[in-house]
Amino acid sequence: MRDVLVIGGGIIGLLTARELQLSGAKVTLIEMGETGRESSWASGGILSPLYPWRAPEPITSLARWSQDLYPVLTAQLLESTGIDPEFTVSGLLVLDDEDLDQALDWGVRHGQPIEVIQDPPPHVIEPELGPHLARALHLPGIAQLRPPRLSKAIRRALERRIDLREREEVIELLIDGDRVRGVRTPKGRVEAGDVVICAGAWTAKLLEQLGAPPTIQPVRGQMLLFHAKPGQIHHITLYAGRYAIPRRDGRVLFGSTLEHTGFVKRTTAEDKEALYHEAIELFPVLRRTPIEDHWAGLRPGSPRGIPYIGAYPGIEGLYFNAGHFRNGLVMGPASARLMVDLILDREPILDPAPYALNAPR
Template identity: 60%
Template sequence: MSDILVIGGGIIGLLTARELVQGGAAVTLVELGETGRESSWAGGGIVSPLYPWRYPDSVTALARWSQRLYPKLCADLTAETGIDPELTANGLLILDPQELEPALAWAATHGTEVQLIDSVQLHEAAPELAVRPPTAMLLPAVGNVRNPRLVKAARRALEGRIALREQEEVHAILAADGRVAGVRTSRGLIQADQVVVCTGAWTARLLDPLGQRPDIAPVRGQMLLFKGRPGQINYTTLWREHYVIPRRDGRVLVGSTLEQTGFVKEATAQGRESLQRAAVELYPHLAHTPIEAHWAGLRPGAPGGIPYIAPVPGTAGLYVNAGHYRNGIVTGPASARLVADLLLGRDPVTDPAPYALDAPRLSDGGAGASSLRSGR
């Protein structure tokens, strides 16, 4: 029997398992399908919340800690596996004029660099860009990772270090006398004295039979990938809730829609058209660039965008690390460290109180099960 059982093999589960192994625990990870193939694979990989000033300080705390760790994390994963997550610090360019005042106030509070760029400077920096507000903002330190490569590297780094069980569905969490005992899966029983649930949008379903249902629900997001050429787009660009991300090889990722469709994950023609229109408004040359792929994923939305990273009340040994909404990549390292601290009895890397299951969460701060505000 492993010391700790991790349920869910997205980036949150993989990084949680990594932190636990590095802390000396024996770990089993169970994943319904293939590791990293749900929202972790489907997202954009921006190592920042979109419009970060819209989020509570509890989300900012996780994001900033993770941002500081990312260069070392990616370097370590590359050295361990030979898979480079392609962390690229090309900056986040924001074109929405109405965001200027709150952005500058947030930046002053948190000590974040924001550069103001006039339309002439913007043309020089991004000549392909068609949208030129009088003043744009650049967060120069913001990078992005190629998230499919990140999850591949995280999985590869765990091979031989944990018991990895893919294509195995967890049907129920087992408890006795107020304590977790393990899980019942499609292949039988797995005993465990400590279990951490990292199942994203599916978390509420799994915990509901125990009388603890976190306010997490799926929010569909569709993505579009253009097969461009290197150097055509210089910055990750954000405008009117849509973003354009240039990859090192010239591919351009465009996202994303926000749709409350339950667990329906299919991509739609309407979603494709809206993303293509947004991309071409920003960068007209994309109208003549082949579209390579179009897909959808299910984000784990939670009120205020605040994840649940905490013990589950009433069931000793049971923990949850889920509900990261659009910010699983950027907050993943800190979330994994925090839940590992709680499981292993270490001093927590940040105050865990805001992430408790019964902690107050803003109803309008971020998208979640009970509230969806445009752009969050």
């Protein structure tokens, strides 16, 4: 039986552990805090890159594979755990239309339906919109889910099937010559035949001891949550880089900032105020809606947002699956499957070359 240690309990680590467990491997997962409480918890849950036609092809490949799997995955998790990730096809309304020709061409090439909403205008399908725009793009098949619920469901599905070690920080990778042997934590050595680093923004720190870490840096994002009513906003709505996400219960998420602040995760009053004004400009109805929460998370930023998935060169048994930047949720299932394909030497679902450590980005 394959003995694999997964470092990191965000959505990427959880999905990787799940794929390994389903393949018959003996899995240990180590998380320095609580599973699903960092970038995964803080994210919006849109199951698409924000402007998908602008995304590099390696991101599109992972996203499209994952989008096809999510309806089945979330249904399986609901049935086995009783926790509903609230997979919801609410569609994506893009109010920036300067990429019209590029977007339509991308949609044809990738089989993604894109409608031009022009006559009648966008307000017909989204009446509470503030900007009176003559035209918008509508991607009716785009879905969303609630990331904390997804993380909880996967954790519940795994907790009796793997060795789950939370609140335990990895201090050092144990390398013997050209072979990984496990890790060291404050509780001692944890040995394994294979080690997969899925530590998000902290991945480069863990791999620094090897001298050539992947280019992954924390990028802070702040988000607002409005306690709105069901039916006020219907679509995920994207405008000028900001987005509003209406949940089933009516709550509306609005975000998100992009800040290079290192590992400082705190929120700021200035960004809260800026996000609030942008939110009520996009949807004036939110002016009469209380703000329920304001939080920040640290995304694992990487060049062009292309994740690192593969073997660490020169160290047998050491792998990484990290650096998904803003698209960890939408790329997660495919990233996990590809990672496990490579570990188990199976036919990979996608060409792994673009995700290698030394691949051009």
